[in-house]
Amino acid sequence: MSDNLLGVVPVVDHDDKLHEECGVAAIYGHPEASKLAYLSLYALQHRGQESAGISSSDGTQIYTKKAMGHVADIFTNDVIKALPGPLAIGHTRYSTSGDTVERNAQPFSVHCNKGRISVAHNGNITNASELRKSLEARGSIFQASSDTEVILHLVAHSREKTMAAALRDALLQLEGAFSLVFLAEDCIIVARDPRGFRPLAMGKLEISGGKPAYVFASETCAFDLINAVYLGDVQPGEMVIVGPEGVTRERYAPEKPHSQCVFEHVYFARPDSFVFGRQVQDSRDLMGRLLARETPAPADIVVPVPDSGNSAALGYAAESGLPYRLALIRNHYVGRTFIEPSQAIRDFGVKLKLNPVRSLLEGQSVVLIDDSIVRGTTSRKIVRMVRNAGAREVHLRISCPPTVSPCFYGVDTPNKSELIAANSSIEEIRRFVEADSLAFLSLGALQHAVADTHGKYCYACYTGDYPTDLVSIEQLIRAGKKSGG
Numbered sequence: 001m002s003d004n005l006l007g008v009v010p011v012v013d014h015d016d017k018l019h020e021e022c023g024v025a026a027i028y029g030h031p032e033a034s035k036l037a038y039l040s041l042y043a044l045q046h047r048g049q050e051s052a053g054i055s056s057s058d059g060t061q062i063y064t065k066k067a068m069g070h071v072a073d074i075f076t077n078d079v080i081k082a083l084p085g086p087l088a089i090g091h092t093r094y095s096t097s098g099d100t101v102e103r104n105a106q107p108f109s110v111h112c113n114k115g116r117i118s119v120a121h122n123g124n125i126t127n128a129s130e131l132r133k134s135l136e137a138r139g140s141i142f143q144a145s146s147d148t149e150v151i152l153h154l155v156a157h158s159r160e161k162t163m164a165a166a167l168r169d170a171l172l173q174l175e176g177a178f179s180l181v182f183l184a185e186d187c188i189i190v191a192r193d194p195r196g197f198r199p200l201a202m203g204k205l206e207i208s209g210g211k212p213a214y215v216f217a218s219e220t221c222a223f224d225l226i227n228a229v230y231l232g233d234v235q236p237g238e239m240v241i242v243g244p245e246g247v248t249r250e251r252y253a254p255e256k257p258h259s260q261c262v263f264e265h266v267y268f269a270r271p272d273s274f275v276f277g278r279q280v281q282d283s284r285d286l287m288g289r290l291l292a293r294e295t296p297a298p299a300d301i302v303v304p305v306p307d308s309g310n311s312a313a314l315g316y317a318a319e320s321g322l323p324y325r326l327a328l329i330r331n332h333y334v335g336r337t338f339i340e341p342s343q344a345i346r347d348f349g350v351k352l353k354l355n356p357v358r359s360l361l362e363g364q365s366v367v368l369i370d371d372s373i374v375r376g377t378t379s380r381k382i383v384r385m386v387r388n389a390g391a392r393e394v395h396l397r398i399s400c401p402p403t404v405s406p407c408f409y410g411v412d413t414p415n416k417s418e419l420i421a422a423n424s425s426i427e428e429i430r431r432f433v434e435a436d437s438l439a440f441l442s443l444g445a446l447q448h449a450v451a452d453t454h455g456k457y458c459y460a461c462y463t464g465d466y467p468t469d470l471v472s473i474e475q476l477i478r479a480g481k482k483s484g485g
Contacts, residue, residue, distance in 0.1 A: 022106070022122045023047035023218040025090040026181040028188040028242040030205065030213035034083035037090035040215070040222035041071045046270060047122075047218060048094035051105035055118035055183050058085030062116040062183060066091075066105040086213075087188055089181040091120035094412065104146040107183070112156040114163050118183040119155075121148050122218055123198040123410040126176030126468060151180065164189060164241055168252045171239070175468060177261075177409035179234070181216060187243030190216050191252065195259040195467060196236030197409045197458060199275045203228035214242045219273035233277055259458035259467040263411060265450050266400045267371045271311045278451060281311055286449040287399040287441055288315025288369065295439035296320060297367045297395035301360070305370040305382055306330040312399035313369035322367065327360040328386070350381040362390030369397050373429065374413065376420040380433040387434070396435040401443045402426070405464040413461060 023044030027033040034056045041052055052074050053066025063083050067074045071092060091106040109118040125131070128147030131154065136142070140153045154170035155163075163184045171180075177197030182189040192200050201220050205213040205228040215228045223230050234240055237253040260276045261268075271281035291312065302322045304313030307330060317324035331353055366386055373379050383394050402421030406413040416422045420429055430438035441449075443462055450457060460466045 022091055022093040022120075023222075024120050024122045024179060024181045024200070024216075025218070025222055026183070026188050026190055026216040027086075027088045028214045029086055029211060030207065031086055033086050033088035033213075034080050036205075036213075036215065036226050037088040038071065038075045038080060039225050040217050041075075041090045041092045043222040043225045043270075044092055044218055045071050047268065048092040050093050051102065052090070052092040053105050053107050053120070054083055054088055054090040055107045055109055055120075056083040056085045056088040057116075057118075057183055057185050059087075059186055062109055062118050062185065064107060064109045064118060066102070066107065068102050068105065087183060087186075089118060089120055089183045089188065091181075103144045106146070106148055107181075108144070108146075108149050108152055110152050110156070112152075114155060114158075114166050114184075116185050117152065117155065117163070119148060119151050119180065121151065121178045121180040122200075123177030123179060123193065124408055125150060125174050125178060126408050127174070128176075131173065163187070164239070167191070168239060171252055179218065187241055188214070188216070189239060189241050190234055191239040192234050192236050194237035194253045194256040195458075196276075196456075197259055197261050199260075199264060199269075200234040201274065202231045202234055202240065204231055205229070214247065216240075219269050219275060221270045221273040224272065230274060257467065258456035259409075260456055261409065261411070262446065262450060262452075262457040262459055263400075263407075263461065266446075267308050276456075283450045284311035284399065285315035285318075287446065288312035288317075289319040290315075290445040290449055291369075291397055291399055291439075291441045292316045292319035294442060294445060295397060297365075297397065297437060297439075299365040299367040299393065299395055301325045301327070301364050302367045302369060303327045303361075303386070305368065306354070308371040309369045309399070312371065316367065316369055316397065320367075325357075325360045327357045327366070327389075328354050328382070329357060330354055347381040347384065350378060350385065354382065354385065356385055356389035358389045361386060364391055365393040365395070366391045367395045367397055368435075369399060371399050372403060373398055373420060373433070374403055375418055376429060376432050379435075383434050393436040394434075395437045396430075396433060396439075398438075398440045400441055400446055401459075401462040402429075402440050403461050405461055405466075407461050408466070408468075409458065409460075411461065 025040035027036045037054045051068045052071045055064040107118045107120040125147040128150050131150050135153045155166045158166035158169040160166040160169050178193045179198040179200035180191045203215045203223040220230045239252045241248040264275045265283040269275045269280045273280050302317040302324050304310045386394050404422040
């Protein structure tokens, strides 16, 4: 019997949350590299729950396993044993480009004129469609619709003789956002785009009686799990090669003005991670404190929308002096699908993930803290839930500015026509979500919260000011710069 006949439907939460494309990890020089890659991906699971994959190398052969689903479900002991060698890269995915199918799961592995290679990346290549058309005209055959596969074809077509030179040649043709991990038979190569949109941290792991292992990951929380020491970030426009000769760091492209994604600190990253060299918890706590200073509310308690609102709510409560209450309980065990009851239940999807603690909410005026509003539909359901649990008033506070423009650098945002803040005033949004009051953090406060004193972050989703040229009609339409946007 099919899932549809059983009433099994996907857990989809596109309403109000922005999603990041993925998390990446790489290990060099450890006898259990695939195990460390697995643990790193486990720590990065929050960055993507759609698919996961690991490629390893024993020096002569590259082995790859990838599948749809969660990291722990895919990589059993038997699977890990089939990924031997001291080198490995890993990837966990939430799609922002390409279909949600297994052929788009990463890493992508091929055997070409440069040898056996495997690649995974985090971000979004804005000129991928143009590059793909050019490669197809030269005879390339693509197996997937993900923009990551373009990188492999560029490497294979390069006239450069060495793997590092061919990858450098490929990187110089890419536009947009990418933090990339690349596996050859005897080395790991990692790189970030010249503007540094997406994070990539570097660490070291001491091995008893041997040379240290080097590790790379989207977030430092992966290092904490495997006891690696955080050395710093791969720099924008930098390529790091780790191989038999040791570690080589080089700038493959001229430095450009940095455009680090501010939403890493607002929502994507775990609060226990260092991202772009800054503790995420510190940023979110300060977002909450500044939100309380800018937009105080006549309330009794502060309640976060878990989990992404927790840190900002702590800051808001500390600054305002109001009690912090975990009055919404999140179910952390919602899988990829659930069996929906045949009888319609209003707001079923939200109820599956969140449930109110009525004794904490009854008769209270509540400041409800969340990280963002995109379409507004989920926010309205949560406000209704809190009010139906007995809250006297619901004052919604958002720890970032209104999202008014889509992102093209690895964030899954809808067209501008679907972004409620792009088409409605704050008062209109307040009425739509049915809150007693609504306020957002100002752009200046957000810049202060992430200590952006030199303009190194990208705020395009809040301003519509994109740091790179848009290169396709589809992107122009999404940005609202052509009819239909």
